[in-house]
Amino acid sequence: MVEAGLATSEDDVEGYARQIDALHQEPQRRDLAWRLGLDEQVIDEQLRLAEMRNFIEALTRLGREGLLAVDR
Known part of the structure; x- marks a missing residue:
């Protein structure tokens, strides 16, 4: 999380x-x-x-072929 820039320290993550x-x-x-930005x-x-x-x-329902099509 810190390396990705989403937190400034390990303490923040903890x-x-x-x-x-x-x-x-x-x-x-x-x-x-509210603090975490989560809803119901x-x-x-x-x-x-x-x-x-x-x-x-x-x-x-998509199956393997459908999943591959999503990546295209």
């Missing part, structure tokens, strides 16, 4: 990770969600899992 962990433990913490699509487990299921289903 602090961010602690906030993510805290939000995972207490998903109702709107203050952390990410913090609501049911919505998040539905999005992942939809993505995986879309990949299976």
Whole structure:
């Protein structure tokens, strides 16, 4: 993260990770969600899992040939 310029130090990365962990433990913490720029699509487990299921289903519908066409 530091090498990519997304954080200024390892401490910044660790602090961010602690906030993510805290939000995972207490998903109702709107203050952390706001600070991290996350909305219900990410913090609501049911919505998040539905999005992942939809993505995986879309990949299976595309199949190998469809995935290769996306890269072109």
